[in-house]
Amino acid sequence: MLEDTSLTPQEVANKLKIAKNTVYELIKRGELNGYKVGKKIRIDLKDVEEYKNRTKQIKIKNTEINQNTPSKFIKTSSLLLEDIYSNDGFIICGQDMLLDILSRYLELHPNGVHALRSYTGSYNGLLALYQGNVQVATSHLWDGDSNQYNIPYVRRLVPGIPTVIIHLACRMQGFYVAKGNPKNIKTWEDLKKPNIIIINREKGCGTRILLDEQLRKLNIDRYKIKGYNKEVFSHLAVASSVARGSADVGLGNEKTSLQVQNIDFIPLQNERYELVIKKEDLNKPSFKAIIDIVRSKEFKTELLGIGGYVITETGNIIAEL
Incomplete structure (x- = not known):
């Protein structure tokens, strides 16, 4: 039976004819279910079949732009394939789907860029920001001693670098x-x-x-x-x-x-889900575009439509460290 068959990432890669690293990325993004047995990652065959069925009809279309996207966030009337796959190394780190929305708005903003997504957890995302490997990190890290979100971790994991924490939503x-x-x-x-x-x-x-x-x-x-x-x-x-x-x-x-x-x-x-940006980047056009988007009525309305987010503080600067 399908549910009784467990595969290694390499076996999944062979079935899908993709690289093994791509399998890991699909798991990180939540597109393919995976689990650990000891130190090894395994994927059930039925989850691979479900993934294949979900993706059979996926096509790249210009019409994928949300019809409700406001004109002030659109810098071109159409998206070309070379626009989609070209990038300037601008990476947003985090796993929540609201970052997909933010990335879409950022790509369409007059001062925006095509942002790559790194589906990495909060702790490693802050380390990546400290090491200069990503431009924007997100965090929802709770400190049990202070009963505080994010600030204690940003202080520890991005030491010596002035940062700004911008609130996205509560969940x-x-x-x-x-x-x-x-x-x-x-x-x-x-x-x-x-x-x-x-x-x-x-x-x-x-x-x-x-x-x-x-x-x-x-x-x-x-x-x-x-x-x-x-x-x-x-x-x-x-x-x-x-x-x-x-x-x-x-x-x-x-x-x-x-x-x-x-x-x-x-x-x-x-919990509090928040953006972390280096203070030295705040006045750069792409980062100003992010703040403009997060504070916009259109972005907040889209989050409300999805449900599950409290947006009373969205766009507020929570701390400058």
């Missing part, structure tokens, strides 16, 4: 559980129950750090939690694992729970 994080919550999982303490199996996120993402910080504060030995070492690479993969019965609980945002059948969402913590 609700919580547990994905089976429909009806048959194991009555409601709090962090419930993860200690011996009959609970979790599905985890990869090290370095904000969701994983939230879990680890909560376990640390409650003095819960994470290695005694069944499933702790099994990792997947997106909210969608976590929710899918719970829906299929591979795990009893996983941590993710509320928006994704609405996309997956047969699960319930248990809200736990409101």
Whole structure:
């Protein structure tokens, strides 16, 4: 049966006739479900078949520009293939889909650029910003000691470089559980129950750090939690694992729970999702375009239409470090 067949990344690459690194990138972006067994990544054959079926009809079209995109953000009436694939090395780091929206607006803005996306977790994204490998990082990292988001981590991971933190949105994080919550999982303490199996996120993402910080504060030995070492690479993969019965609980945002059948969402913590930019870049046209977009009515309206975001502070400068 398809669901009983587990493949290595190289085997998936051979089936799809793509590079193995592309398989890893698809997993990071949440387009292909993957999970860890020990230190090895595995992909179920049925997920590969589902990915193939989803992508059969994908075509590049000029009409992919959102019809509601305001004219002030459009710098040309059409997109040519060479425009789509050319780039100046401008990279936005982060995994949330609102960054796809931001990238689209940025490409169409008169002072914008074609931005590449790096689907890397918050911790590694800040390191990449410090090392000069990306231009914009995003973060939703919670510090359990100060009960503060992002600022403590930016100070530690981007030391000696003046930075600006710009608020994007608030999102609700919580547990994905089976429909009806048959194991009555409601709090962090419930993860200690011996009959609970979790599905985890990869090290370095904000969701994983939230879990680890909560376990640390409650003095819960994470290695005694069944499933702790099994990792997947997106909210969608976590929710899918719970829906299929591979795990009893996983941590993710509320928006994704609405996309997956047969699960319930248990809200736990409101988190802050924010942009981090080097202060020296603020007056450059592309970065000014980002701030213009994030503060625009059109961008905020699109986030509201998707749902799952609180935008009361969107565009505000939260800190200058």
